[in-house]
Amino acid sequence: MEILATEKLTKKYKRLTALNELDFSIQKGMVFGLLGPNGSGKTTTLGMLLNVIQPTSGIYRWFGKPPSPASRREIGAILEIPCFLPYLTAVQNLKIIAEIKQCSYQAIDKTLETVGLYERRNDPFKTYSLGMKQRLAIGAALLSDPEVLIFDEPTNGLDPKGIVEIRELIIEIARTGKTIILASHLLDEVQKVCSDFMVLRKGEKLFQGRVEDALLNQKTIEVGSPDLSVLKNALERFEGIQELATTDGQCILKTNKEVTTTQIGEFLLEQNIPVNHLVKKEGSLEKEFLNILSEHE
Amino acid sequence: MSRLLKIEWLKLKNYRPFWILMGMYTVFSLSICFGGMAILTWFKNQGAEFNGFNPTMLPMYDFPDIWQNLTWLTSLFKIILAFIVIMSINNEINYRIIRQNIIDGFEKRDWLLSKLLLNGVIAGYAVLLVFIGGLITGMIYGHPDSRTSIFINTNFLMAFFFDVFIFLCFAMLLIIATRKGALLIIGLLMYTVAFEPFVAFFFYDFPRMPVEYRQIADFFPVQSLRNLIPFPLKRYGLMEVSDTISIRAILIAAGWLFFNIGMTNWILKRRDL
Numbered sequence: 001m002e003i004l005a006t007e008k009l010t011k012k013y014k015r016l017t018a019l020n021e022l023d024f025s026i027q028k029g030m031v032f033g034l035l036g037p038n039g040s041g042k043t044t045t046l047g048m049l050l051n052v053i054q055p056t057s058g059i060y061r062w063f064g065k066p067p068s069p070a071s072r073r074e075i076g077a078i079l080e081i082p083c084f085l086p087y088l089t090a091v092q093n094l095k096i097i098a099e100i101k102q103c104s105y106q107a108i109d110k111t112l113e114t115v116g117l118y119e120r121r122n123d124p125f126k127t128y129s130l131g132m133k134q135r136l137a138i139g140a141a142l143l144s145d146p147e148v149l150i151f152d153e154p155t156n157g158l159d160p161k162g163i164v165e166i167r168e169l170i171i172e173i174a175r176t177g178k179t180i181i182l183a184s185h186l187l188d189e190v191q192k193v194c195s196d197f198m199v200l201r202k203g204e205k206l207f208q209g210r211v212e213d214a215l216l217n218q219k220t221i222e223v224g225s226p227d228l229s230v231l232k233n234a235l236e237r238f239e240g241i242q243e244l245a246t247t248d249g250q251c252i253l254k255t256n257k258e259v260t261t262t263q264i265g266e267f268l269l270e271q272n273i274p275v276n277h278l279v280k281k282e283g284s285l286e287k288e289f290l291n292i293l294s295e296h297e
Numbered sequence: 298m299s300r301l302l303k304i305e306w307l308k309l310k311n312y313r314p315f316w317i318l319m320g321m322y323t324v325f326s327l328s329i330c331f332g333g334m335a336i337l338t339w340f341k342n343q344g345a346e347f348n349g350f351n352p353t354m355l356p357m358y359d360f361p362d363i364w365q366n367l368t369w370l371t372s373l374f375k376i377i378l379a380f381i382v383i384m385s386i387n388n389e390i391n392y393r394i395i396r397q398n399i400i401d402g403f404e405k406r407d408w409l410l411s412k413l414l415l416n417g418v419i420a421g422y423a424v425l426l427v428f429i430g431g432l433i434t435g436m437i438y439g440h441p442d443s444r445t446s447i448f449i450n451t452n453f454l455m456a457f458f459f460d461v462f463i464f465l466c467f468a469m470l471l472i473i474a475t476r477k478g479a480l481l482i483i484g485l486l487m488y489t490v491a492f493e494p495f496v497a498f499f500f501y502d503f504p505r506m507p508v509e510y511r512q513i514a515d516f517f518p519v520q521s522l523r524n525l526i527p528f529p530l531k532r533y534g535l536m537e538v539s540d541t542i543s544i545r546a547i548l549i550a551a552g553w554l555f556f557n558i559g560m561t562n563w564i565l566k567r568r569d570l
Contacts, residue, residue: 050400073402083397088311096307099300099370100401140401229374 001028002064003179009058011203013043018044019203023059026181026196033190033211034183035289036200042183043080045200048154050077063147073101076141077150077277082133086126090117090136092126101144108143115139115169131162140171151174152183167192172189191215191285199292207292215283218277221253221261223268223274224277234271238264250277301411308394309415313386315380322377323426329431330430334438355533358438361450365529365540367431368457372526375396375461376489377417378467380482386412386469387478396570405565406477413558414468420462424454453484456525463550466557467518473561493519521549 011018020039026032034042043160047053048059051067062071082092094108112118112278115135120128128136134154136272141149148193151170163186170193171188190197191211198208225231228249235244235251243254253264268275309315338351344393357366389395398408435447457466468485500506500514514520524546 028479047569052396054569069402069404069407072400075400077400079396079400081393083314083393085308085392085394087313088308090309096304097397097401099304099307100398100403102300102402233468254371 001167002026003028003030004060004062004181006049007058009045009048009060010056011041011048011053017203019200021045021046022199022200022203022205024205024208026179028179029171029177030196031182031194031222032181033194033197033283034181034200035187035190035197036185037293039202040200041084041203042200043152043261044096044203046077046183048080050150052079052156074146075148075150075154076144076146078137078141078154079150079152081158082087084125084136084138084140087124089124090121090128090139093136093139097140097143103144107145111139111143114142116165131158131165133165134158134162135169135194139164140193144175146178148179148181150181150183153185154182155186155189156186163189187284187286187289197285201293201296206296208209210213211285214285215287216257216284217288219254219283220265220281221255221259222250222277222279222281223253223264223275223279224250225268225273225275227273231268231275232282234268234273235264298347298414301407304410304415305415305418308389309385312385312388318377318381318384319422322374325374326371326423326426327430329374330367330427330434333366333370334434356440356443357530357533358435359440359443360435360446361443361448361538362532362540363431363435363439363531364450364453365411365526367434368425368453368460369526369529371427372457372460372523375423375464377484378423378461379465379485381413381419382465382468383478384480385415386472387476387481390472390476391478393570399570406562409558409565410431412507413466416462416465419465420485423461424458427457428454443470450540451525452542457549459547459550459554460522460525463554463557464522466517466554466561470557470561470564473564489519493517501511516549518553518563521546521553523563525550 003026006022008021008023009019010021022041022045034045036042039247044053048055049062049067050242059065063074085096086158086185087095094111094249095105095149096235098105109118109121111119115138117132117136118141120132123137124132134156138151138154141151154170155166156208158166168190170180170182174193180193182190183196191242194209194211196210197214199206228246229249232244232246235253240259241253242254245252253259262279265275265278270288330460332358335355337355337357342351356362374477389398395408399405436444471481471485497514497517497520500511515524525542527539527543529538529540
């Protein structure tokens with residue numbers, strides 16, 4: 001089922017085109033990463049999809065229908081920073097949101113437990129640490145148990161522990177089968193969480209695809225041996241290697257999907273070549289992302 | 298409707314400045330109702346005489362004149378209520394609550410409507426205060442014979458409602474347009490109590506002002522509201538005082554009402570939050 005589709009979505013400021021004729025769609029159950037350098041149009045895109053930024057032109061549809069307040073109530077979203085009244089407690093802030101979303105107050109306590117703020121529920125928002133504020137924002141998005149969640153830079157400004165906490169929370173939410181849109185410039189984060197991703201730069205869509213496929217291109221195996229040239233000669237006879245490079249006293253192999261480190265290890269053992277290093281390196285989205293950006297230079 | 302009001306209530310009920318300003322206004326409003334006689338007594342004790350006339354004998358608290366007297370006087374303090382509107386909307390702009398409300402499922406129209414309802418409730422409270430204050434002080438200090446006319450001229454209470462309501466909508470427009478709460482509070486105070494009265498005075502009373510220009514001040518945003526309730530106290534200087542609300546003043550005030558709300562709506566619609 002199609003959750004979201006845009007057609008030629010465009011936002012122009014006086015001189016700047018923040019987003020240029022963006023077409024993309026998101027299917028139910030996707031955890032969709034929206035990637036791009038700062039100022040690439042991620043927040044602008046999400047702002048338009050949430051009706052707080054007026055598109056210059058183009059349309060978008062949620063759940064196959066034109067956008068409406070009712071469709072927005074089916075979406076839980078945080079944009080950039082957590083927005084709450086600082087002098088109200090977590091519970092008081094969530095009551096306002098429950099009224100707007102037209103859902104019952106009963107969800108409030110449960111949600112606060114989910115995001116680990118139940119103990120602090122009656123403290124004013126302004127006394128919270130940044131991580132707690134961010135978690136409350138995620139809680140607010142979860143409050144009405146919406147179909148779709150939008151998180152814009154949810155780990156911005158958090159310490160490493162906070163980042164891990166939020167990431168785990170998002171992974172947990174993703175497991176419940178909800179559709180999630182995650183905008184981030186932290187590629188590591190997207191790689192760990194997302195099923196699909198799109199790359200934006202200067203308001204242009206550069207790429208959209210599955211994270212798995214992108215990582216596949218990046219998979220390598222590192223092999224080290226005291227005598228590098230012997231190792232290299234031997235490996236050139238091994239079937240299933242697409243590319244062979246040497247750096248830092250190691251051979252870096254790009255191989256077919258089926259090739260495992262065990263096979264290479266056994267092969268080298270047969271050849272009586274001593275091996276002091278044999279590691280499979282998972283690909284990183286970061287490399288793929290930089291590739292995509294450089295391809296479009 | 299009640300949901301929108303409830304949301305406003307949730308936003309304000311734990312906001313201390315709201316209660317401080319409401320309390321201040323309540324004290325000012327009631328002290329005008331009850332303080333008039335105290336001031337007149339003070340005049341008397343100071344030996345002041347109005348042409349041999351005992352000041353406490355002034356029929357200020359007689360029905361039905363009391364409504365015009367008290368609404369005209371309490372209207373001077375409506376700016377305190379405007380501060381509530383400015384501060385609460387300023388918070389919502391600064392803390393991006395408007396934006397979050399839209400994201401969560403409000404229409405911009407819902408947000409505006411909730412603010413209008415709040416303005417209505419605040420204006421209603423101001424009217425209620427002056428009504429209760431007038432009723433009590435009129436009973437205590439007014440001439441007993443006047444009690445048969447309690448509900449005459451209560452249209453000044455209605456005029457007072459519109460006076461306050463439109464002024465609050467004016468404050469709402471200004472804070473939405475400028476987004477600078479602190480500056481606006483100072484600016485609006487200066488404008489309302491000093492600048493506009495001075496310019497209005499210049500238009501109304503400057504001897505060389507051509508006659509056709511004199512009415513320009515009738516259209517000023519604050520003066521136009523002041524004109525809803527004609528200045529009543531001159532009647533105690535035995536001068537003739539209008540005790541009706543002029544249709545022209547109502548039309549001009551209604552013009553400002555539509556302008557204030559319409560402009561706010563227009564800005565909200567166009568603006569990226």
